[in-house]
Amino acid sequence: MNTKAETIRNKIVTTADDLFYRQGFNHTSFSDIASAVGISRGNFYYHFKTKDDILAAVIEKRKVGIKQFLNEWDETIPSAKQRLNQYVDMVVSYQDNIVKYGCPIGTVCSELNKLKNIHYNNATEMITLFRDWLIEQFVLLGHGKEKAKHYAMHMLTCTQGISVIGQAFTDPAYIRREAQSLKDWLEKI
Amino acid sequence: MNTKAETIRNKIVTTADDLFYRQGFNHTSFSDIASAVGISRGNFYYHFKTKDDILAAVIEKRKVGIKQFLNEWDETIPSAKQRLNQYVDMVVSYQDNIVKYGCPIGTVCSELNKLKNIHYNNATEMITLFRDWLIEQFVLLGHGKEKAKHYAMHMLTCTQGISVIGQAFTDPAYIRREAQSLKDWLEKI
DNA sequence: GTCTATACGCAGATAGAC
DNA sequence: GTCTATCTGCGTATAGAC
Numbered sequence: 001m002n003t004k005a006e007t008i009r010n011k012i013v014t015t016a017d018d019l020f021y022r023q024g025f026n027h028t029s030f031s032d033i034a035s036a037v038g039i040s041r042g043n044f045y046y047h048f049k050t051k052d053d054i055l056a057a058v059i060e061k062r063k064v065g066i067k068q069f070l071n072e073w074d075e076t077i078p079s080a081k082q083r084l085n086q087y088v089d090m091v092v093s094y095q096d097n098i099v100k101y102g103c104p105i106g107t108v109c110s111e112l113n114k115l116k117n118i119h120y121n122n123a124t125e126m127i128t129l130f131r132d133w134l135i136e137q138f139v140l141l142g143h144g145k146e147k148a149k150h151y152a153m154h155m156l157t158c159t160q161g162i163s164v165i166g167q168a169f170t171d172p173a174y175i176r177r178e179a180q181s182l183k184d185w186l187e188k189i
Numbered sequence: 190m191n192t193k194a195e196t197i198r199n200k201i202v203t204t205a206d207d208l209f210y211r212q213g214f215n216h217t218s219f220s221d222i223a224s225a226v227g228i229s230r231g232n233f234y235y236h237f238k239t240k241d242d243i244l245a246a247v248i249e250k251r252k253v254g255i256k257q258f259l260n261e262w263d264e265t266i267p268s269a270k271q272r273l274n275q276y277v278d279m280v281v282s283y284q285d286n287i288v289k290y291g292c293p294i295g296t297v298c299s300e301l302n303k304l305k306n307i308h309y310n311n312a313t314e315m316i317t318l319f320r321d322w323l324i325e326q327f328v329l330l331g332h333g334k335e336k337a338k339h340y341a342m343h344m345l346t347c348t349q350g351i352s353v354i355g356q357a358f359t360d361p362a363y364i365r366r367e368a369q370s371l372k373d374w375l376e377k378i
Numbered sequence: 379g380t381c382t383a384t385a386c387g388c389a390g391a392t393a394g395a396c
Numbered sequence: 397g398t399c400t401a402t403c404t405g406c407g408t409a410t411a412g413a414c
Contacts, residue, residue, distance in 0.1 A: 004397080008397085023304075024215070024300065024303035024304065026215050027303060029388080029389060029390085030389075031388085031389080039398075039399090040398065041391090042393090042399060042400065043397070043399065045390095045392075046397060046398075047397095049391090050390080101302070101303065102299050103353075106353045107299050109353070109356070110291050110296050110299060110300075110353065111213065111299075111300065113290070113291065114211065114216060114291075114296070115212075115216055124357045124358070127354070127357050150366065153354065153363055153366075153367065154367065156350070156354050157347060158346060158347070160350040160353040160354055161345070161346035161348070161350025161353070162346055162350070163353075164299065164349040164352075165345050165346050165349055167299065168295075168298050168313045168316050169313070169316075177339065178343065193379080194379075218406080218407055220406085229381055230408090230409090231380070231383085231409095232379070232380045232381065234408095239409085240407095240408075
């Protein structure tokens, strides 16, 4: 039972996820989501009581997705160094969206912070997932915990910076170049 | 004549500048600005016709400010290398605001992009001012135009990344550490 | 120039019919 | 479960008195 409701619910979350990314959370209205999903605004409230509830579901969905592909990388990519390169490649393969809408994680964190939204800390945990995974990889490469943490933070710094500047200048070539620099840095440490 | 109106106008722009930074553009209402300035909403429209007009004035003010202190650096700091270090130091000295609200330029560009605001390109020109100045410094250091441009873009990447991650983790120590890394990088190239 | 009053639309949210 | 109708508040913007 509840399969149809679950389906609609999922559709709402997926649509909201997309719209929050492209238009921002605050700028996306219930009507936007409802019409994109193809249901009435009234029906909407059967599935979610408030806009913040949808946001929580979207963040949760993204977290699950992040955990999934990080696990998949752990299982399918043999070495830590290759996995770190895969992290950088992810940015490159996402370049078309980045130049248009920035980083889906960085931009939402920045927005929720300014809105003083209750789910801000929840959102930053998306970054924490990446940070902890990156630290793990550097530890596997033989670095001490402190150094691994600093390296991980540097990786986050560069990928977020790439997203902001790549978007501001709408420049995929820049993204590829800067990503390559980061890979070069990875080789040297 | 018009001095009083000019004063009020400036006060509005200064206040809006601050509120747009701390709360975001979309999330800041006319009432917010009016009450912060200490005038009625009605009076407001004597000075600015639309919210976008205030935004344009805020961006213009910021641009003027950026040009001013870049010029000042050019005139008071003897070497290009020292000026590049000053650019990094600026981020460090701004750390308290960054951990709370992010980069005043990066966050507004990101937001205006998602809002499809007409002044988005105008806002990105704030970054262009820094980019062109940075390129100049690297050229003065003896690098070719292409290389200077890539170095400049890398500086932008790091400072923007520092802002996003510094804000997300509310971590001034991280900002100082990563800024030092960037200075180390400057020494090596 | 600055105010109060007010128009207008849209957003979030609810009630109740089907 | 899904709909239409509706409430309420807020935000932008205007009109007009002082």
